[in-house]
Amino acid sequence: MLAFVLLWAIVAVIAGSPNTLPAPWTVARLTLVETLSGELLFHLSATLARTIAAFVLAMGIGSAIGLWLGTDKRADAWGDPWLVGLLNLPALVTIVLCYIWIGLTEVAAIAAVAINKIPLVATQMREGARTLEPALRDMAHVFGMSRGARLRHVVLPQLAPHFAASGRTGIALIWKIVLVVEFLGRSNGVGFMIHQYFQLFDVARVLVYAISFVAVMLLVEMLILQPWQRHATRWRRP
Amino acid sequence: MKIRITRKAWGEAVILRDITLEIGPREAVALLGPSGIGKSTLLRIVAGLDTGFEGNVTDAGRIAMAFQEPTLLPWRSVRDNLTLTTNCTPGEADALLQAVGLPDAGARFPNTLSLGQARRISLARAFAMRPDTLLLDEPFASLDREAAARMLALLLDLLRDHPARLILVTHDPMEAARLATRVLTLGGTPATVQRERHLDESPADRDEARIMQLLTTL
Helix, strand or coil: CCCHHHHHHHHHHHHHHCCCCHHHHHHHHHHHHHHHCCCHHHHHHHHHHHHHHCCCHHHHHHHHHHHHHHHHHHHHHHHHHHHHHHHCHHHHHHHHHHHHHHHHCCHHHHHHHHHHCCCHHHHHHHHHHCCCCCCHHHHHHHHHHHHCHHHHHHHHHHHHHHHHHHHHHHHHHHHHHHHHHHHCCCCCCCCCCCHHHHHHCCHHHHHHHHHHHHHHHHHHHHHHHHHHHHHHCCHCCC | EEEEEEEEEECCEEEEEEEEECCCCCEEEEEECCCCCCCEEEEHHHCCCCCCCCEEEEEECCCCECCCCCCCCCCHHHHHHHHCCCCCHHHHHHHHHCCCCCCCCCCCHHHHCCHHHEEEEEEHHHHHCCCCCCEECCCCCCCCHHHHHHHHHHHHHHHHCCEEEEEEEEECCCHHHHHEEEEEEECCCCCEEEEEEECCCCHHHHHHHHHHHHHHHH
């Protein structure tokens, strides 16, 4: 990280063009200014809220679809072409269509992001569901475990590694799409601010918002996703 | 309990044919026969895991099974494995862990256990169901002789304290001679009961000489 900042500083000094590539200290100073004015936190939280909403929706719906397709061959035969089609649908098309059909609303923004991510989650969870251990299914059947208990104690723990992998790649993809959604049709959020400063060609402030949100996502990864993954797989450690 | 299997096939191949058994509530039936003859298939039918057969199984009561592999939930502690699958209380689980000689294993995860220990937990889980019918599929396979003998003695102790109807699948006549009150030998193609032997005394009362004598006749 330090090496990256050092390299950035050297290139910025050599380039000598603060409008195209501002130095790290310029970006740091502006970050402080934006933080003190409250602007940065306001827009960061708007983007974070959209990211969380889209993440929860995509993981929930995608997991349910993946589990269904992975355990039901007929459903899989029917659903597979749909999944392939949706996987190849460009994010931009979904966003534009959602804004046209639903309107320039929060619902359209979150739906557009979730729709982009659902096929990816479903594909990963389907792979997980296909590898469910038949011996454990038999055990649960013989011991008469209820459907809820089977799902909670037998099925979901087997899917946890796939869920974790899907979640970690998902959050990275989702926040990038959230930025595009904000860029195209919202009046707040990091994407909206990048749009504003892009029009003013203010590269320093574009960097302030982009780097701040990357930092937030790094914190989410380190403080929430990684510890959760460690907890979910603690039984593997002898 | 009544088991009636008129026909069980895998595709075109008929595996089991015309098997009719009546097993009393305290009987211990051993199913002997070579590998691949259909013993485990018969057990899966009794357990309700295989429904693609002609016939029926009635009056089995509450069923529990110890599988060939221990099939414990690896992400749950040993105690949770007993309570979550059988709805027994933590106190009952601890008492059973004590009974199988692993009183301190409750908080451990299954991947820290040896195969022999995991099999004992699997047996404890089966008894935690308070079963009317206990199904055992090669419960001593892949254990060394000493561990197998220990587990066999443990099974007899558990059955004395928690009586149940027992159906044991094995290819080892020694296990049948030590545990069973009735020994059925499956054979032929498709498999059917070729030999049936009722053993008079209780397995707990058999001494080594009697077991060796039985072995020659099974």
